[in-house]
Each structure stands twice: as C-alpha cells, then as structure tokens.
Amino acid sequence: MLSVVTFLPLLVCAVLLTSRTLGARAYVWVWIAAAAADLALVIALWAGFDTGGGMQYEQRLRWIPSAGVGYHVGVDGLSLPLLAMTCLLFLAVAVYSLRETRRARSYVCLFLFLQTVSMGLFVALDLILFFVFFDLSIVGMFFVIAGWGHGERARAAAQQFFLYTFLGSLALLLGFIGLYLAATPHTFDIVDLARTDPLAGRGAYAGLVLLAIGVGLAVKTPTVPFHTWLPPAHTDAPAAGSAILAGVLLKMGTYGFVRIAMPLLPGSWRHYALVIVIVGAVSVLYGSLVALAQTDFKRMIAYTSVNHMGYIVLAVGAAGTLAGSDAQARSLAVTGAVTQMVSHGLITGALFLLTGVLYDRGRTYAIDAYSGLAAHTPRFAAATAVAAFASLGIPGFSGFIAEFQIFTGSLASRPVTTAIAVTGILITAALFLRALRTMFLGHPRLPQTTPAGGITDLSRSEAIPTVTLLAVALIIGIAPRWLLDVIEPAGRALTGLVAR
Amino acid sequence: MNQNLTALIPELALLGAAVIGLLAGCWLPRRRQWYVAVLAAAACVTGLAATAVTMATGGEQTVFSHTFAVDTATDAGRLIGLGSLLLVIAMSVETVRGHKRETEFWVLLLMTGAGTLALIGANDLLTLFAAYLLASIPAYALAAFAKDATGTEAALKYYLMGALLGTALLAGTALLYAAGHATLYRRLLATLPAAPYGLVAVGLVAVLAGPLFKAGAVPAHFWVPDVTQGAPAPVAAYVTTLPKIGGLIAGYRLLHQALADTGVNWPLLLAILAAVTMTLGNLAAFFQKSVTRLLAYSTISQVGYLLMALAVATRSDLAQKSLLFYLAAYAATNLGAFAVVTELPHAQTLEDYRGLATRRPGLTAVLVVCLLGFVGTPPTGVFLGKLEIFSAAVDGGATWLAALAVANTVASLFYYLRWLVPLFSTTEAAPGEAHAVLGTWAAATAYTAAALSLVLGLAGGAVLPFGAGDLAP
Numbered sequence A: 001m002l003s004v005v006t007f008l009p010l011l012v013c014a015v016l017l018t019s020r021t022l023g024a025r026a027y028v029w030v031w032i033a034a035a036a037a038d039l040a041l042v043i044a045l046w047a048g049f050d051t052g053g054g055m056q057y058e059q060r061l062r063w064i065p066s067a068g069v070g071y072h073v074g075v076d077g078l079s080l081p082l083l084a085m086t087c088l089l090f091l092a093v094a095v096y097s098l099r100e101t102r103r104a105r106s107y108v109c110l111f112l113f114l115q116t117v118s119m120g121l122f123v124a125l126d127l128i129l130f131f132v133f134f135d136l137s138i139v140g141m142f143f144v145i146a147g148w149g150h151g152e153r154a155r156a157a158a159q160q161f162f163l164y165t166f167l168g169s170l171a172l173l174l175g176f177i178g179l180y181l182a183a184t185p186h187t188f189d190i191v192d193l194a195r196t197d198p199l200a201g202r203g204a205y206a207g208l209v210l211l212a213i214g215v216g217l218a219v220k221t222p223t224v225p226f227h228t229w230l231p232p233a234h235t236d237a238p239a240a241g242s243a244i245l246a247g248v249l250l251k252m253g254t255y256g257f258v259r260i261a262m263p264l265l266p267g268s269w270r271h272y273a274l275v276i277v278i279v280g281a282v283s284v285l286y287g288s289l290v291a292l293a294q295t296d297f298k299r300m301i302a303y304t305s306v307n308h309m310g311y312i313v314l315a316v317g318a319a320g321t322l323a324g325s326d327a328q329a330r331s332l333a334v335t336g337a338v339t340q341m342v343s344h345g346l347i348t349g350a351l352f353l354l355t356g357v358l359y360d361r362g363r364t365y366a367i368d369a370y371s372g373l374a375a376h377t378p379r380f381a382a383a384t385a386v387a388a389f390a391s392l393g394i395p396g397f398s399g400f401i402a403e404f405q406i407f408t409g410s411l412a413s414r415p416v417t418t419a420i421a422v423t424g425i426l427i428t429a430a431l432f433l434r435a436l437r438t439m440f441l442g443h444p445r446l447p448q449t450t451p452a453g454g455i456t457d458l459s460r461s462e463a464i465p466t467v468t469l470l471a472v473a474l475i476i477g478i479a480p481r482w483l484l485d486v487i488e489p490a491g492r493a494l495t496g497l498v499a500r
Numbered sequence B: 001m002n003q004n005l006t007a008l009i010p011e012l013a014l015l016g017a018a019v020i021g022l023l024a025g026c027w028l029p030r031r032r033q034w035y036v037a038v039l040a041a042a043a044c045v046t047g048l049a050a051t052a053v054t055m056a057t058g059g060e061q062t063v064f065s066h067t068f069a070v071d072t073a074t075d076a077g078r079l080i081g082l083g084s085l086l087l088v089i090a091m092s093v094e095t096v097r098g099h100k101r102e103t104e105f106w107v108l109l110l111m112t113g114a115g116t117l118a119l120i121g122a123n124d125l126l127t128l129f130a131a132y133l134l135a136s137i138p139a140y141a142l143a144a145f146a147k148d149a150t151g152t153e154a155a156l157k158y159y160l161m162g163a164l165l166g167t168a169l170l171a172g173t174a175l176l177y178a179a180g181h182a183t184l185y186r187r188l189l190a191t192l193p194a195a196p197y198g199l200v201a202v203g204l205v206a207v208l209a210g211p212l213f214k215a216g217a218v219p220a221h222f223w224v225p226d227v228t229q230g231a232p233a234p235v236a237a238y239v240t241t242l243p244k245i246g247g248l249i250a251g252y253r254l255l256h257q258a259l260a261d262t263g264v265n266w267p268l269l270l271a272i273l274a275a276v277t278m279t280l281g282n283l284a285a286f287f288q289k290s291v292t293r294l295l296a297y298s299t300i301s302q303v304g305y306l307l308m309a310l311a312v313a314t315r316s317d318l319a320q321k322s323l324l325f326y327l328a329a330y331a332a333t334n335l336g337a338f339a340v341v342t343e344l345p346h347a348q349t350l351e352d353y354r355g356l357a358t359r360r361p362g363l364t365a366v367l368v369v370c371l372l373g374f375v376g377t378p379p380t381g382v383f384l385g386k387l388e389i390f391s392a393a394v395d396g397g398a399t400w401l402a403a404l405a406v407a408n409t410v411a412s413l414f415y416y417l418r419w420l421v422p423l424f425s426t427t428e429a430a431p432g433e434a435h436a437v438l439g440t441w442a443a444a445t446a447y448t449a450a451a452l453s454l455v456l457g458l459a460g461g462a463v464l465p466f467g468a469g470d471l472a473p
Helices: A002-018 A024-047 A080-099 A104-123 A127-148 A151-182 A190-196 A203-220 A230-236 A239-264 A266-271 A273-292 A297-318 A327-362 A378-392 A398-411 A415-440 A460-478 A481-499 B005-027 B034-057 B072-096 B102-121 B125-143 B149-180 B185-194 B197-215 B223-230 B233-239 B242-258 B266-285 B291-311 B319-343 B361-375 B381-395 B399-423 B440-458 B460-467
Strands: A056-064 A069-075 B061-063 B068-070
Touching: A002 A024, A002 A056, A002 A069, A002 A104, A024 A080, A024 A104, A056 B460, A069 A104, A069 A127, A069 A190, A080 A104, A080 A239, A080 A327, A080 A460, A080 A481, A104 A127, A104 A239, A127 A151, A127 A190, A127 A230, A127 A239, A127 B381, A151 A203, A151 A230, A151 B381, A151 B399, A190 A239, A203 A239, A203 A266, A230 A239, A230 A297, A239 A266, A239 A297, A239 A327, A239 A481, A266 A273, A266 A481, A273 A297, A273 A415, A297 A327, A297 A378, A297 A398, A297 A415, A327 A378, A327 A398, A327 A460, A327 A481, A378 A398, A378 A415, A378 A460, A398 A415, A398 A460, B005 B034, B005 B061, B005 B068, B005 B102, B034 B072, B034 B102, B068 B072, B068 B102, B072 B102, B072 B233, B072 B242, B072 B319, B072 B440, B072 B460, B102 B125, B102 B242, B125 B149, B125 B197, B125 B233, B125 B242, B149 B185, B149 B197, B149 B223, B185 B242, B197 B242, B197 B266, B197 B291, B223 B233, B223 B291, B233 B242, B233 B291, B233 B319, B242 B291, B242 B319, B266 B291, B266 B399, B291 B319, B291 B381, B291 B399, B319 B361, B319 B381, B319 B440, B319 B460, B361 B381, B361 B399, B361 B440, B381 B399, B381 B440, B381 B460, B440 B460
Parallel strands: none
Antiparallel strands: A056 A069, B061 B068
16 A cells, blocks of 8 residues: 555656657646545545554565565654655645646656655665665756756756765665664664664764764755755755755655664664754754845745754754653654654745745845835735744744644753754744845835736646645644644654663 | 586687687678677577576586686676676677678677686686686777777777786786695685795785786776777777676685685775775766766776675675675676767767757666666665675775775766766757767667666565575685
8 A cells, every 4th residue: 555655656657758749737737636646545544544553554575685675664653744744745846837838748757756755765664765765866856956947057056966965875874784784684674673773782883873874864854064955956946846855855864863863773862862952953043043144035945944954853852862851751852853844844845836936926036136025916925924924933833833842842851952942933033024024015126037017926826735735734733633643652652762 | 527518608608609700700791790799699698598507406516627616606707797798799789780890899709708707717826817818818909999099009008908917917826826836726725824924915916916907996997998988889898897797706706715814914905905996986087078988987986896895705794795796787787878878979078968868868768877876876786786785895894995985986976967967958959960879789788788777776686696605615
C-alpha cells in the first residue's frame, strides 16, 4: 500500500514520458489528477492508522542483502503527518502550475519524480533507501532550479545548491557507514538499528558518527552555519520549486533528526544535546535578524525558513536533555517539532507561491518597489497578510500550536537558550509587518518593470492552492487534536528511545 | 600438474578469434571485413558462456603449475572484461566500418583483450609480465590507429611509459625472486616474510609499477589524457576501461596472495597512492574544456577510489567484493559516457554540448545517468560500488581515506556539472552539426551501458555475491 502511494507519481511520470501529443495544460491536469489520487490514498492510510500502534503498513523486501540493504518502508506518527503534508503541498503546487507553459512535459515529470522521492524518504526505514531518496531529491531540485529558474543566475544557484547539499549528503553517508559497521550483523535497517543501539558506550566513535550525520542533516535543514546555499537557491528557483524546496525538502533534514539521529544514537545525542540546542537557538536568532535586513521579499522568506527550522533543532536538542525536565516535557518538545515541520510546510509553501504571483505581476521581488498594492489587488494582499501572520505564529494558526509546544517543552531543560530563542518570534513579527506595510499599504505605486496593463489580482489557479494551504493551517490551529493524536504517541516513543 | 586447457576457454577464444580473423582478413574484400567483428563478438560470447559454466559448476582451480588462477576474481573479471569488450566492439562498428585496416582493428582489440584476461588470472610474477606485454603492445598500436598527429603522439607517449614501467615490473620480479626464491605467488607468500625488508620493499614498488600503469594511477597516469584525447573515441573507451580491470585485479591478487604477511607497509603506500590519484585526477579535471580530456581525468580519479580497495585488501572482508562490483559499475558507466562521445563525433568541447537535451533527449538521458553515476548518485551502480568501497575502507581502518574520498566526490561533482548543465541550456544552443550522430550501433551501446549502470545499482543484491569468495592460492 505504502509503495503504491510512493511510486504512483513516478508511474504517471513514466506514462507521460511515452506520450507525445498532449498540450501543456493537459500535462498539468494529469499531474493534478495524480496528485489528487495520491492524496486520497494517503487520507485512506490515515483513516486506517491506529494512533497508538507504532510502525504500520510495513513492507519489507530483500534488496541487496549482501550489503545489508533492504527495501523496508512503513509509517508511524512522525512520518504520516509529513507524508500527508507532502501530498497536499504537491497537489497545491500542481494546481498553481496550471499557468506554467514552458516545456510542460519535462516540468510535470520532474515534479512527479520529486513527489515520489519526497514521499519515499518519509516512509523509508532503511538508511540506504533513505539516502537514495535524499540524494535524488537534490538531483530533481537541481533540474527544477536550473531549468525553470530565473535565467543564468539560476544555473549558478542550482550548481551551488547541488554542491553544497551533496556534500551534506555524503557526510550523511559516512555516518550511515559508521552505523552499519558497528552493528552485528552489519545492517542498514533503521528499525533493527534502533532496537539494538549498536553504538551504545562507543564514546568517540559514536560522537564522530553523530557529527557526520548531524552535519549532513544540518546542511539540508539548514541550520547556521550551513545555510548559505539556501537564499540563492530559493530566490532563483521558480515559485513552485521554492514551495517544494522549503515545504518538503527542508523537512528531510529535520525529519532525519527524529527518525535517524535521535533513536539510533541516543547516547551521543544526550551527550551533545547542549551543542544542538545552541545551534538551534543561533539559527533562530541569526535567521530572523538576517531576514530583517533583506530588501528582497523572497529572500526574506527564505531566511525566515532558517529561523523556523531553528525552532525544530532547538526542540529536538532539548528533548535530548534529561536533566531538569520530565519525560512529558521532552515528548511535548518533540511533538512540537513535528507539528512545526507540518506547519512550516503549509504556511511557507503558501508564502512562496504568493511571491511567485508577485514576481509574475511586477517582475521583481524588491520590497521597496511596491507600495499600496492592497488597492489594486485586495485578494492577493489579504492572502499574503494571512500567510505572513500565520508564519510569525499568531494564535489560531498551526504555527502557534507548534511553537507553543516547542517552547513549553524546551523551557524546563534549557531555560536560558529557550528564552533567547523566543525573541526570534518578535523579530519575525517585525520583519513581516514591515514588509506588509511597505508593499500593501500607503500610496499606490508599481515598479518600473511592471508590464503595461497594470497588475491583476489572484486568479483562480493561484487562489485555490494558497487559500487551501492556509485553510489547513487554520484548521490545525483551531482544532489540532486530530493531528496531535497521531504525533504524540510517536513522540513519547521517541523520547523513550532517547532516554534509554 | 594441472594442464586443463578448458579452464582457459575465454582467453583461448579471444586469441583463436584473433588468429582466424587475421588470416580471414587477408582474403576478405573490404566491405565484408565486418565478418571479423562478428567473429570477435562470438569469441566474447563464448568466453562469457564458458565463464558462466565455470561459475555454475564450481570449476575454480589453478592451472599450469598454479601460475594461472581461475577463481572468484578471475570469474568476475572475465565477466566484466568480456562484457566491456562486447560493448567496445559494438560502439566501434561505425567508426571502423569500411576502413582499409578494419580487420587489424578487430584483431588488435582481441589480442589486447586476451592480455587483459591474462592479467586478471596471473598468479605468478612471470605470467604477470607476459600478460602485461600481451595487454599493452596491441594497445599501443590501437592508440595510433587513426595515423594522425595526435594519435601518433599519444601512441608514442603510451609506448614509452609502458616500456619503462614494464621494465620496472621485470626488475621488480627479479628482486622479489632474489628475496623469495620464487615467482609463484603461493611460494612468495611463504618465503617473503623471512626475506630482507629492503629487497622486498623495493621489489614490491617496482612490480606494482606494471599494474599501476595499466590502471592509469598516479604516478603512472601521464599517458591517460593524451591517449584518451588522441586516439579514436572507441579506443579511448577501451584504454580507460579494460586495462584498469586487468591492472587492478592483478594488483589486488598480487598484494593479497603474495605479500599479505610481509612486514612491508604496503597498505599505507596504496592508501597514499589512492589519495593522491583521486585528488590529482579531480583537480586536473576541473577546468578541462575537451570532453575526452575531462573523461580521462575523471577515470584517473575513479582509479583512486578503486585503489582504496587494494589498500585494505587484507584488512577488510569487504575489499574484494567492493572492488569487483565497483569495477563492473565503473566499466558500464564509463563505456556509456564514451559511447555518447563516439556517437557525437563533432561535439568535442563542453560548449558543443549546449542544448543537446532538446535535440537528442535519449543521448542526454544516457549522459545524465552516466555522469551522475560517476558522482555516485543513487540508484546507479557506482553509488553501490562507492558505498561498498567506503565501507571497506572504514572497516579496514582507513577512515581518513574514506573521508577524503567523500570530499573528492563532492569536488568531482563540480566538473561533471560543468558538462551536465549546458545540456539543458535553452539559449544559444550549439550549431546543429555539432550534434550530428554517427549511427545506431554506438547509440545502442550507449543505451545498453546506461541501462546496465542503472540495473547494477537496482539489482546489486543479485550481483554482489559473485564478488565474494576466496582466491585460489
């Protein structure tokens, strides 16, 4: 069942590759149908999911037994919400892409490929399977940025993105090899490794493995100081690409922390928890401060991603601190971290799609170039304002639920760093409010680059995906139980593994 | 003494086909000389079938006073070597069709292929030397096959390096003979530990010169870029693939079977050679403009990764199967890339590949698979090879080498991307004639090799066990 969900997009992609006669719109419609079908399947999975049942829908096949590699997939409370978020975001991006006419077939195929890769990563329960999807996501996104980004600059950004994240992925691979060699018999299976904890009591060796895995995931997340690939990649990617990059691909790093680093290396994780917490707090503050200094709207949002990912790192670090906290607080932090992954995917996905609209209308992302847009485009202004407020974490949206849990869960064990990190919210609020004021309020003024005929408001294919994403974020914000019921048992199980 | 000639069917098939082909070539009219190509392909298929039978029936043995071993490494090496030779033959079809020396091309290819197979099984220093000569001399002639200025220069350089390092190999043989009173690996294994340290060390380094030359590893790599660029593309594909298979397996067998217990610290020597080879190959590839030169330096860096397995030959159980699997994956990937280069004879610089994706989507797909394969992106075969070889290095205590290999992999990405990115460029595509294709055989080879490279990654589980198994003493 999980394999069907995972490989359905790739199958559609293969079918599309053999066809030649469809028009650009038809390809996108096929994509929308595929994404919708996949979402329906994931909803069915969710309906049949037993919240307290641990790993479910498992499938285990022999793949490369002599290398200790197997095809092993399954979902639990940590991965199912991300799987659903991924599906929803891809569907939203598909609807949004109805306007895309440049080389539609390759475009649609690439995104279908990326969807399979992203979902595969969230269901993978084998380190090498995880790595395969991790690496292929880089390849797919490289072609999206290089092929549909903004001109020659995009190719440079794509190259930088590839080199940087590939370095991270190879560090990750070294860490995986370290885990593999430590286990007897040698295996890459995540479930087996989590059960046996092969690196318990292996001091420096375990530390090195955690360093390799941590650096690999930190690059992908990204946390300070490994974030420098992110702003150019986001800025020069097409809007749909940015939405997937921020919404899904960044989660691969943070998901790796809760799926691999914490349960497989509990001893080292506890030992170096302070380092992780500090890296998280620095990411929060640095990301928001640099975002504050941006004049480019898309770049600003890119930096807020560094800030939001920082909260997650802070929470997972705090969950590794046993002193001064009880199990409930730690599990609350983990639950908050996973909720934040889902929430950030929805909200930032919507924000990036909206920046795409902005660029489409005015041909620039410069905040100063616009003024009084609300008068021309009330719907666009309203959607952006809602997304911005959701992103800065006001109550009523998923971001608030997530951040509230993260801070409550982390405060007991790491009061000082957490208190410092909370100020990140304030800075985020300031920068979003400043951008909203400059662009949407005041005297109406449009950039020189605007095409003749002025600016039009959100069209239907732009409004439906963004509003849907924000609506789901709102639902989670108001009635989060259905989501938290799934995440909490898994969060408790994870903190139990870390504390052993 | 075991003189079982049937154990040598693959080698004898190639030699027999070479002799028959040479005789037939004297009588065949020029437009019928392709019969020899069919004969060559048939010899390869015979060899593959014989190898399959050996593997299925467990016919592992040593023949002719143990000077030639038919064991796991030989079987795997024969499969990889003969498979690669088939691909090289297929991609050469259009290049030499109707050439006035067509027969000679096929015969030389068969002879040097037989030499490569002999290198793989050599279990004695003198067999190693004979195989070295048989593998090298026809290859010098092949490098100059086009009889143009660049080809002649390349062949001269190739020949001089080969002659020099062949002499070193022979001198090293003499030294090891003096130290261990034998040339047979199994005897050396017993006698060398008691031999004078200096003699063994110098002898080992001198003997290693031969396999390193065949593999194109630093410091014996100077011929690689010139020959790759100067020789016709299928010959370049040949010299960057098959001799490496022969050289590396020969080196592995030598270290593992003859020098395992000596006090000489050859693991460190090999580790340093691996480190220098991969780094130098990568750095030199960075700013190449010609695709063949870029591929040449890329093959040097790949040999660096392969040498990691030799460095931990006796220290990790993973070394042998990782070496053999990586060789298979590398051969498929490298031949795929060269088949594309052969198919597009007018595209010689990276600039000439601009916009290929819209004109030749199939060949572009092959290049994407092969170049990303070189980097080690899953799910290609080289990825699994790298995974295994890195694991072997870490397992064998050379974690620093694995880390350096990872850093090198990232660096290599840079120049592979320099080739990949222009493929998808939509502005200023190269003029149409740059993308003119040669014919169906080279294209079919490209597709086959790329498919093999992918299949090796996806179905590695079925292939990897072939590399495990003890070497015959």
